[in-house]
Amino acid sequence: MSFYSLESTSNLTEGYSRQFIIDGKDMLLVHSGGLTRLISTACPHNGYPLKKAKLAHGCIQCPKHRICFSLENGEALGGDAVADVPSLSRYELAEENGETGIYI
Ligand code: FES
Secondary structure, three states, rough: OOOOEEEEEEEEEOOEEEEEOOOEEEEEEEEEEEEEEEOEEOOOOOEOOOOOOOEEEEEEEEEOOOOOEOOOOOOOOHHHHHHHOOOOOOEEEEEEEOOEEEEE
């Protein structure tokens, strides 16, 4: 496996969001609340694209039905109202020489 850089780590500031297609998978690199995550671009609720989702306080909010997902654990926030909504699909990130990326 080789390291594939996605972004300079110093560029990952609050609200950062950038879409990548890696191995045919549509992914979104996001940063909020001090957390950087590589997630599936498709909302786990109903598949709506998250590329224009709002990011704040370590959460990403889907524009379609406004469900917020925690970047910390991927869970939908909102208690019983979202109990059946799956968590965000996440991919493992790595950091090398000031670059954030993945091993593929
Ligand atoms: S499709 Fe994202 S909240 Fe419903």
